[in-house]
Amino acid sequence: MFAGDHTIDDSDLLRLSLCVPGLAQEATSRTLGYGHLYYGLIRMMQPEHVLVIGSGFGFAPAVMALALAHNGHGHLTFVDPSMDGARDGMNAAHGGQGSWDTPEATRARFACAGVPEGIITHYRETNHEFFSRYEQRNLPAIDLALIDGAHDEQNASYDLREVSQRLSLPAFVLMHDATHWLNRTGHMGVSRVLGRLRGRVEQVTFPGSAGLAVLRFTRNLGIEVAGLPPPSVVVPALAVFGAGLFAGWILSRWFR
Ligand SMILES: C[S@@+](CC[C@H](N)C(=O)[O-])C[C@H]1O[C@@H](n2cnc3c(N)ncnc32)[C@H](O)[C@@H]1O
Secondary structure, eight states: OOOSSOOOOHHHHHHHHHHSOOSSSOOOSSOOTTHHHHHHHHHHHOOSEEEEEOOSSSHHHHHHHHHHHHHTOOEEEEEOOOOBHHHHTOOTTTOOBOTTSSHHHHHHHHHHTTOOTTSEEEEOSOHHHHHHTTTTTTOOOEEEEEEOSOOSHHHHHHHHHHHHTTEEEEEEEEEESSSOTHHHHTSOOHHHHHHHHBTTBEEEEEOSSSOEEEEEESSOOOOOOOOOOOOOOHHHHHHHHHHHHHHHHHHHHHTO
C-alpha cells in the first residue's frame, strides 16, 4: 500500500472507466460521479473496514479500495455471488454480469483498475450466506458500507438490518438505486426501505439515473426485514403492450 499525497488523477479516471465501468454511477472518463462521494467519504472518515454488497463491474469497490490505498490503511470486504442476468435469468433488480466467477477474473479486474493487491477480499456468496458466516470468520465491525446487491425490498431491508447491527457507530451506510424507476414498479424496494427510515436516521439522496442515498447511523435502530412484495404487473403489462403494437405493425404491413 502507498500512503501520502496521492489522489485520483486523469489516468486513474481513464483506467477506472475502461476496467470497471460504473452501472448508473454517473461516472465517465472525466468524472467519478458517485465515486467522488465514495472516495471523499473514505479519505475523510479514514475507515478500517469497508463493506460492499453487490457490484456489476466493480466500479464502487475499486474506487473505495483506491481511497483506502491512498489513506495507507484499511480493508474492503466485497460480497457478490457473481450472478449473470442472462445466464441466471435474473431481473434488473438482482442481475449482474458474472464478473466475479473466479478469483483470477476478480483479481485481474481490480488490478486493471489500479487497485493494489491485498486491499479487497471477495466472497462469492449471497448476502444471506455471507452474514450467516460473519462472526464465525471473526470479521471486524463495519465503518462504512455500500449496499448495491439484490434490490428488492426484502433483500434491501435484510442487508440494511445485517449491516446496521455490525456498524462501528457512528457510521455511514450508502444505498445505491435509491430512486431508480424500478422502485415504482415494485421490482426494487430501496426507496420503500428508505421511506420507513425517514425521521429515524439522517439521510440525503443524491440524484442521478439510479440515486444514491447516504445514511448516518448513530445507534442501532432495529431495522425490520420486509416480507416478499406481491408480484408486479407493470413490466409484464408493458411487454404485452409492446408485443401488441409490434403485431399490429406487422399485420398492417401484411394487409397493405
Ligand atoms: C445490478 S448489479 C449492481 C449494479 C451496480 N449498480 C453497479 O454499479 O455495478 C447487482 C449485483 O448484485 C449481486 N447480487 C445479486 N443478488 C445478490 C445477493 N443476494 N447478495 C449479494 N449480491 C447479490 C449481483 O451478482 C450483481 O453483481
